[in-house]
Amino acid sequence: MDPAFNFHLHELTAISGARLADASGLSSVVVAAAGAVGMPPLGPPIVRGGPRGVVVVLLCRDGHIILHTLPDEGVCFVAVVARAPVDVDRGVQVISRGLARDGGRRGP
Numbered sequence: 001m002d003p004a005f006n007f008h009l010h011e012l013t014a015i016s017g018a019r020l021a022d023a024s025g026l027s028s029v030v031v032a033a034a035g036a037v038g039m040p041p042l043g044p045p046i047v048r049g050g051p052r053g054v055v056v057v058l059l060c061r062d063g064h065i066i067l068h069t070l071p072d073e074g075v076c077f078v079a080v081v082a083r084a085p086v087d088v089d090r091g092v093q094v095i096s097r098g099l100a101r102d103g104g105r106r107g108p
Contacts (some may be wrong), residue, residue, distance in 0.1 A: 038086060067095070
């Protein structure tokens, strides 16, 4: 039986702390990623700050995109989930490029 959903979990490293603390910029990145994957958003990104970083969630029709950031450590955990047969790797690539604009690089 084929899977109903595709997902990709990835940890990006060596990202600018300022970029990871920029809620507006992070929101733009998740919207662009949803567009690349072909998932229409159900509303604007939801942003919540915590003691160590920012969480950005974009709920979409048939999936979601979540970023958990640790600006002081230059780390961003990315989760992209979408109904199959969508290629969720495209969303991760858009996020990786968007965060790397300030000199970060994609982690191993």
